[in-house]
Amino acid sequence: MIWMSWRQFRAQALAGALVLGALAAYLVITGLDIRDAHAGYLAQCRATGDCAAALARLVGDYRTRLLLLAGVLGLVPVLIGMFWGAPLIARELEAGTHRLAWNQSVTRRRWLAVRLGTVVLAAMLVAACASALLSWAAAPVDAIAGDRFGTVNFGARALSPIGQAAFATVLGAAVGLLLRRTLPAMALSGLLVLVALFVMPNAIRPHLMPSHHETRPLTAEAIDRAHGLGTLGSAPVLQGIEVEGAWVTSVSELLTADGRPLDPKIFDDCLMRAPKTGATGTFGDSSPCLAAHDLHLDIAYQPNDRFWAFQWLETALWLALTALVFAMALWRIRRTAR
Structure with a gap:
């Protein structure tokens, strides 16, 4: 069953590997370029004694490029949900090939679990590799800029992309199971994942831990x-x-x-x-x-040293949502007509 699932998924896996390879090459080149520039600026500032200004120029040189890369990687879960998750079950139901599997000794739930589990693991691996490469490439700039909590940056680094990829895959498969048509499932999956990626940083992430507060006289x-x-x-x-x-x-x-x-x-x-x-x-x-x-302002904020705590909490929330959608898909497949 696992071997069959892999054979059916290998074309998408190959495409994902090629894209990841190209992205990895670009990120490695960018990371080495940033480190060379960092060393050059440090050498200059030690001579002039103004390291703060030199390092600020380093951030300015690479901020836009890294932000664009984070934005591109932030869309990876959308693409995974559309092209890996949505067709996974919808294509089988649309073509009627699911009947062959359901008439064998394998139960519907096991069939779904194995098919979906194979793709989820592949999606999490791709997201982990892309996130690790971007985090490494951007590390010198992140250490100076101190904006790792930025909406785009946070969601494309460290652990959160892994949870996003798992959620997007399972959500896409569940939508395909409900709609039973590949193209509508792909469109709706992409939209729903995009909405989830917007809601998480804007409505949920700020409240994962109690905020610190400050009253600032103006x-x-x-x-x-x-x-x-x-x-x-x-x-x-x-x-x-x-x-x-x-x-x-x-x-x-x-x-x-x-x-x-x-x-x-x-x-x-x-x-x-x-x-x-x-x-x-x-x-x-x-x-x-x-x-x-x-006048004064009331300000709520999260210290930067909570970055990893927020990463673990957000990833756990993504995985909890993944488990919930997966449970709903298992319940639904028992009631899906042949």
Whole structure:
């Protein structure tokens, strides 16, 4: 049974191996290039004594490329769900070849478990290899940038891609079992995996562990360190608030000393009609105008040293979802008409 499953899957496995080989070659070249550049910048900065600026240039040189690679690898579970998971059962049901297996001594559940288990293991292996290669290639930049919790970066490194690949494969197979048509199953599987990959970092990941909290007084200098001034709905907010060595998960709107939201009219006046003070900060006269109202922010964040704890928790959650969908598929296949 295992040998038969492998023979039926070998074409997809070969395609996956070829893609992985090409990706591995590119990541190895990129990783060696980053390490050469890192050594070069260190040699320069030791002569000038300004290593912080030199290493910041290293991050700037490679940030976009690594972000694009992480984005590409982040789509691997979508492709696995579409091209490995969805056709696995749907193709058999659509062509009617499942009847041969179901008329043998092998039970439906065992047939599904072996077919699906073979592909799940292959998908997890591919995801593990791709994740390990990207994590190695990006390690010098990650150590300097400190943004491993970034939405795209976190999901493409370490352990999480392994859980994503397992979930995508089983979800695709379950959708194929329900729809019994290959192309609709592929389309729906890709969409559902994409939704899951969006929901996990935005709605679930920030709450896997209790957040740390900070109340930050908004002096003119603190306001000028933000990336932007704007509104969310009608609520005045500062954009791009950072906590050193941490992943900021939520930032309140601008709050007055008694904890109430700042009046949008006051915010608009400071933004558009601030008294002239000669301030030369990022936001000019707007910063001292806002600071005069004794404002503060409530910030929730996760320290960067929780990275591995979050990786283990998120991977465990992906695998739990995988087990749940697999159990539903086992229940469903007993009720699937021949």
